[in-house]
Amino acid sequence: MSDKVIRFGGSNAASTSSIKNLIEYLGQFQNRNFIVSSAVPELLQIVENNIRQVYKSDAGKVTRQIEQIFIKITGELPTQGYQKLVEQYSNILKGIGLIGDYSEALSDQVKSFSEKLTVEIIKTQFQKNGVAVTIIWPEECELFVTPDFGNATYLSVNSSKLQSLPGGVYLIPGSYGITRQGKIARAGKTAADYTAAFLTYALKIPKLQLWGLDFDFQRADPSIFPTSPRIERLTYAEASELAYFDHYSFHPRTVDPLEHDHIPIEVLNSSTSSGEIDTIINTETYIEDQIVKSVACTDDISLLRLNGPGVGLKPGILAKVTAGLTDAGINIKSVITSQVSINLILEKSAADKALKIMQQPGFSSVKEISVVKNVSLIGVVGHGMQQNYGVSARIFNAVSQGKINVLLSGSGASDLVSYLVVKDEDKQKSVREIYNAFFNF
Template sequence: MSDKVIRLGGGHLGNPESMGHLAQYLKHFVGRKFIVVSAVPALSAILSGNMATVLQREPEHDVLLTQLLSVHRNITSKEASDAYRQLAEQASGLLKGIALIGDYSRALKDQVLSFSEKLTAEIVKTIWPESQVLLPEQIGLQTTADYGSASFLAANNDYLKSLPAGSFIIPGTYGITENNKIARTGKTSADYTAAFLTRSLGVERLELWDLDFDFQRADPAIINNPEVIKRLTYSEASELAYFDHYSFHPRTVEPLESTHIPIEVLSSASSDGVVETVINTETFIEDQIVKSVACTDDISLLKLDGPGVGLKPGILARVTTQLNKAGINIKSVITSQTSINFILSEENGDKALSLVKGMGFSSVTDISVLKDLSLIGIVGHGMQHAYGVSAKIFTAVANNHINVVISGSGASDLVSYLVVSKSDKEKSVREIYSAFFG
């Protein structure tokens, strides 16, 4: 018996047309259909919002329960099932317990947030009564104990392959540690969950039922109706996943790359399974080289400057170790002989500055953090081997009087970075996009 793995975004549950098309599409396939779901955004917002305030005030049980039940009713127009109601009660009880204790671990936070996917799975079952919910606990979906950013290790393939033909709904984004605790693999990481199951089961492709934000050549909020990118490599897709206007988990490619299993993004506009974007190992270089001009405002720039920065060994290693201990993710590092520049998230800039200032570098004369910046990523394989690509990028910004705070290329054959002021972001994207796509 053959299998199919498809990732369904929680946002589709409120779209009857999309859900109807998916149901029709799945009817064409006889076998086991594993539908991995991400959380309904409203459920995620309710639970994460309560986690953020639980230590300041105890959640009101009846209010929280009403909110969770109303999400079910708004989507399905039906009263919640007993299973859904029990999960909602459990989530509320956990939050109340945390409020009473006055503290919580990362493991307990993951446990609370996992209810957003569990509840979503029960909503899908209400919409498709013939389906069956399979929890990660049931299928032996094992993870590391890196709570909040765990990695998948194994699944009980014998159990999965013993199941009969039918539709099985699996809550995405979490698994079970060696100590039987819930560990999430990241926010909205159902793509990664589905990819791991695809490889574990030996399925020939991973299918994503549409994306909240398609793989387009630029942010559609800046460029009117940019073209959808038809072909991407694993590396290009992962690079784009870090920018705001794409909704693809960057770790999705990890389980699939070694076995060359492709990822297909299917259009939800019909039940025909039309493929919009294919992601695989084939390096397809387009005539203009660049495939996307991506951007994000979620950055700050931590700068370490000094004439001896390039001579003194260990500065970069010490800073990265310190930031790692503090749980601060480094998006990228751009260096010269007199400056080390760490691209961080916007919220981590001040925290990183405080940590690094206390480290005592004799060869660093100035440590600062720059804000109100945007990161522009020009993405496409072949950038380092094609004449004129960098010149075209810098000509586009120079001719339009755009000041580049810092730039970096050469570390990868598929991306060049520009850091500009937020006020110059939209102009930068428009001019670089125009230079390559007319």
């Protein structure tokens, strides 16, 4: 039996049943079981709030808050290892407050405590159930990443060291690694999926297993369609596309290390101990009869619009726009263009900052620059859209019958997604109409 890598969500740390089910499941396997954990959401929130308000933070109050989370989840007083981490975290916060500034590298170091503290909590939970576990820190196993703080890429790990360990359960805090200069760099918020995927690839393990998801892969947002069925089969590309929407909890870079070697991902049902598979993700392009697999949505967008008769004629306009936004640290979710208009889909919080950048001199071909807020993005996802007649017609017929005005649309960039931008007040209605057109016809 081969080793296993299982991503364990921090939200499961407080679930007695989920912990017991995982322990029972792992009891079937005698080799090395590497459990890669994301952060307890409450811990992550405290850590992120304090790094944003570091100059106003009361270190003593923060320490008590973090200690109370341990007590609330485990029912026990904090362990020595947990207290040591809390002290380190508190000292760093105090240091930032004295210095009066902090770098991206220091920010990543502070945020990594959310995962470090979480594995101490999970270790205690396992020990309460009579299971001995060992924590392996990324520093110890030489889990190297690029120095792209906040968005690091995994490079290598000391596979020989991990493969030389005796059989047992090993906890690894996810979402961060170490640069060649010895600094902590995070791969992104809640990027434990990606961490686990890289370790699966590096250790040549035949599959990655995710111990449940906070938000399952479903046909539609469950807040809009509470009875929406779970999606049983997805391709890497479909899963990555859906990861960008609010109602899915899957890191979009998870597939990166696995795709070349066709390593599948299994989402296991955490409410059972049998390893029941809810969703399998692999390279096999499985096209369903209705083509569409999910109608996804998000409110976290704004539109940056650059209009002018010369935007499609003058070379370099789009490059200059994207470079300016990139230099300002603004992520571009998507670009939809015509000969007289460039439309960039951005995060909602980036709208005003992006507008100021674009209003600077240097865009003589652009006659009008504006941002559109209070909009939602609808993603209709599923392989086979370009090979099957009538899919786009069905989408637009659905929103037309619902008397929904589409502000912007885009399709054809790939075979698996069509985008619609609508007013946020029309989001739920749009999802319902399109969902019914493909699943309740």
